[in-house]
Amino acid sequence: MEPDAITRRLAAILCADVQGYSRLMGADEEGTLRELKACHELMSGLIGAHRGRVVNAPGDSVLAEFPSVVDAVSCAAAIQDALERRAQGLPQDRRMAFRIGVNLGDVMVQGEAIYGDGVNVAARLESLAPGNGICISGAAWEQVAGKLNLRFEDLGEHQVKNIARPVRVYRVLREGEGVQSPAAVPGAGGGRADAPPGQPAIAVLPFQNMSGDPEQEYFSDGITEDIITDLSRLPGLVVIARNSTFTYKGKPVDVRRIGREFGVTHVLEGSVRRAGTRVRVTAQLVAAATGHHLWAERFDRDFEDIFALQDEITRRIVAALDVKMLRGEQAFAWRRLLHRPEALDAYYCGLDLVNRITREANAQAARCFEDVCRLEPESPLGWIGMAWTHLSASRYGWSESSAESLERAAALARTALELDEACADAHALLGYHHLVSGRHEEAIAAGERSVALNPNHADNAANLACSYAVSGRPAQAIELLRRAMRLSPIHPTWYLNVLGFAHFLRGEHEEAERVLRRALAREPGYSDCRLILAAALHARGETDAARREAREVLRHDPAFTLSNVETSLSIVKDGALVARLLGTLRELGLA
Secondary structure, X not given: OOOOOEEEEEEEEEEEEEEOHHHHHHHOHHHHHHHHHHHHHHHHHHHHHOOOEXXXXXXXXXXXXXXXXXXXXXXXXXXXHHHHHHHOOOOHHHOOEEEEEEEEEEEEEEOOEEEOHHHHHHHXXXXXXXXXXXXXXXXXXXXXXXXXXXXXEEEEEEOOOOOOOOEEEEEEEOOOOOOOOOOOOOOOOOOOOOOOOOOOEEEEOOOEEOOOOHHHHHHHHHHHHHHHHHHHOOOOOEEOOHHHHHHHOOOOOOHHHHHHHHOOOEEEXXXXXXXXXXXXXXXXEEEOOOOOEEEEEEEEEEHHHHHHHHHHHHHHHHHHHOOOOOOOHHHHHOOOOOOOHHHHHHHHHHHHHHOOOOHHHHHHHHHHHHHHHHHOOOOHHHHHHHHHHHHHHHHHOOOOXXXXXXXXXXXXXXXXXXXXXXXXXXXHHHHHHHHHOOOHHHHHHHHHHHXXXXXXXXXXXXXXXXXXXXXXXXXXXXXXXXXXXXXXXXXXXXXXXXXXXXXXXXXOHHHHHHHHHHHHHHOOOOHHHHXXXXXXXXXXXXXXXXXXXXHHHHHHOOOOOHHHHHHHHHHOXXXXXXXXXXXXXXXXXXX
């Protein structure tokens, strides 16, 4: 074979570099180079021990290839463990935090060098990884899932530079780390401490509609949502949010994979068949680690008995998981807020429609919730359902006056609270209303009440975190957002926007950049994220990079003006901070 001949092969690629390397070099060039050499030697030894080879190690980077993805990911974990042990003897400001990316892909080989998209994807994954962290591609995950004593967080699909198709990204979770570590909830009835090791955590998958009628889909979804809501009120249990578990709707399910991705101990799955006045529900509680069934049962009931059926399923789960109940919690968790089956049917239909997030579905949902109010005017559920539809109309511009729609939503939430002070969603909605009205302390009080009432509602926790961030309490915002991300591993991008802003407020500009780039990989046109990213880069003295991000804002939105930013920043309590931020954006060429 000619020396310069190019061949192709499938390989597992590992890319690594040092987070904040320029800062370390600026502080101590000689010391940094000595430490880098020692780290490279350590990594080279581990790469060889895992049947890999170092292809190249320019500057602070390392490129290696392996014949097996299992070897590559195992090696990446071993490297991070070894580097962590080594760093324990160093001052905090001298420790090197390596980021590692692993991909399985086709590479071009010329001599000892390797090229191609297989390498490029690994490099992009490395840039998405946190310091001391590992990100792998979906192709790599498919090969290692269930073969290593590691857990993974699914970060979703990312559009990465110079790669045509989106890349599925998984983060490797270190020992003792959850999908996102649950954090204490400040101010919520004294707060709830981090979930201790061994605390049960459950994912309730969408129950299958077995009725043979697609029009009954809303009913099986409603049963699922009610069970999630009942379980979510129990502080002794971690419950994954509906938005995450419903991504598995209609898909084949591997319970052990779900356990790893969501960081849960148990999974509940089942089916619903409704025919006339009869309902059949099957439910199975499964241990996520083994796939073994803890119990499985079929329930046949008249439709009028649907409330008792839901209570029975919840009791069985609580007993099987040995969730310890405090006095009064059981009655609170299983209290029914609707009593007439036709009202429940209308409520389920409204939930299904409001979750579609379209103007037409929102209008239909409003009519369903109006029916609930007519049938059971003493229940808060119809009123808070109507409030949701007015809030959606305000947020998405579906009404003639967004301000009037928001005021109407707040009024309906107050009606719900008059009927039931323990309506967590009503407190959360009022918290949002207070925030956009500039009443920060009232927003925080309402948000804290909502989280205390429903400790497992991810969106309510994230909304409270937003109130903390813009009220000058970013540390509490970061803690609470981590908890929200634990409860909703497949979380919306706005969680990352608030988290990045909170890190920016704390002066943690590198971490802000990491979080905001994750958000922009999902939604490149998310202007708020890119503006804060530009400000973070500017604060680090990277003016050229900041200007590039400012130009990207204009490329994605040619009609962009700073007046829009002033409107969105109007909820920030610190006026001087807002003025400085707007000054920075003007300096970067935005007007």
